[in-house]
Amino acid sequence: MTAVLELRRVSKVYGSGPTEVQALREVDLAVDGGELVAVMGPSGSGKSTLLTIAGSLEEPTRGEVLVGGSAVSEMTRNQRARLRRRRIGYVFQDFNLLAGLTAVENVAMPLELDGVGRDGARTIGLAALEELGLADRAARYPDELSGGERQRVAIARAVVGDRRLLLADEPTGALDSVNGEGVMRLLRAACKRGVAGVVVTHEAQLASWADRVVFLRDGRVVDQTARPPGAESLLTRGPNP
C-alpha cells in the first residue's frame, strides 16, 4: 500500500552562517490512510515545521515529500495549490475561521474556491456540520460559538470534500479537557474513515488517541511507540490486595 504521506530524509534549515537553525534533520515518516499519527516533542523540536512541510505550506531544504505517492517538489505552483485545496485539511490551535462568514460558509469555502457551485458547496458543508453535531449552529458566526464549537467547525472545514490528509497543530490548545477529548475523537473518527492524520502536540493525553506516537527532539525522530496491544490487557490484572 502506498502511504498517503511520506517524508523521505527531510531536512529544514533556517538562516545561514552563525544564525543557522537546523529545524529538521533527515526525518523519515510514512502515514497510511486510516492511520492517526501523533508527533510529540518539546518546544523547538521541529514539530510545527514538520507539519507545515508535510502540508506543502513550506519546502524542505533537503529531502522529499510525497502526498498520495506524488513528489510535491515535482508539482507546478498550481498543482501544489490544488493539492492543498482538495486533498489536505488543516486544523490550527486558534481555529483560523473567517469572522465575517457563518459556520456553514466557513466550511463551504474551500469547496467554492475549488469551483463547486455555491448551493452545492453549502449542501456539502451542512452535511459535514451535521455529522459533527453542529447542524443547528450552521448560521452562526464564529464569535457566536463556544471554543469547542469553533474547533468542530474548523474540523468540518478540514475534512469536507475528498480530503486524504488531515494535519492538526495543537488542535485542542485552548480547550478544556472534555472539549479537547471531543476534538481528538473527531480527528480519530475522520482517520477511521480512511484519511491519514498527523497531529502535533506536546500533551501526552492527546497523543494517546493516536495509533502511533512519534517523538521528535532537536529536529530528529528519536523514537516511536509500538502499536499498542488491545486495551483488554489492562483488565486482566489480578485482583487488588
Add this chain to the structure above:
Amino acid sequence: MSVRHALLALLSEGPKYGLQLRQEFEARTGEVWPLNVGQVYTTLQRLERDGLVESDDPEGEGPQKGFRITAAGGRELAQWLRTPAETASPPRDELVIKVLVARRMPGVDVHELIQVHRRHLVELMQQYTQLKPEAPEHDVGLPLVVDAELFRLEAVVRWLDAADARLAQLPAASPVAAAAVPARPGRRLGVRR
C-alpha cells in the same frame, strides 16, 4: 484502594448479598479492579466483627446471606469520604530514583533513558485511551476510572519532560568527574537539625 469502604458505600444504598456486592463493585469501577469472592466475604466478616455491618444470620454462611450497614458503619463511611486520600505513589518515586541515579552513571545517556520511560508511559496511555470509545454512554464509571489513570500517567510524562529540559540546560560534564565531586552540605532536601 479501600474495598472495605467501597462495600460500606454499596450497603448504604440498602441491604445486599455478598455476591451482589461483588458484581456491583466491579460494575461501578468500570471493571478495572476485579475482586474475588473470598476477598468480599473476608472483608464483610471483618466489617461485621467491627460492628459496621450486620447480617440476617450471624452464624450462617453462603451467597444467600444478606448484609446491611449499621449506624456506626454510616459514620465510618462519612468520615472516610472526607479523609484526604493517600497520594504518595511508589511507581513514580521509583522513576525519580532511576533518573537521579542514571545522571551520575558513566556510559548512561540520561535523555535516552528518560525517552525509554516516556515511550512506555505513552504506550500505556494509548491502551487506556482505547477503552474510552468502548464505554457505553450511560456508563460513566469506566471513563472516570480511565481519566484518573490517564491524568496520573500524564503527570509522570510531564515530570519526565521537565527533567529532560532541566538536565539539558546543565553544562556538559563527564559523569565520572561529576560523581567525584562530593555533595555540598546543606543542599539536601529534607529535615536538617
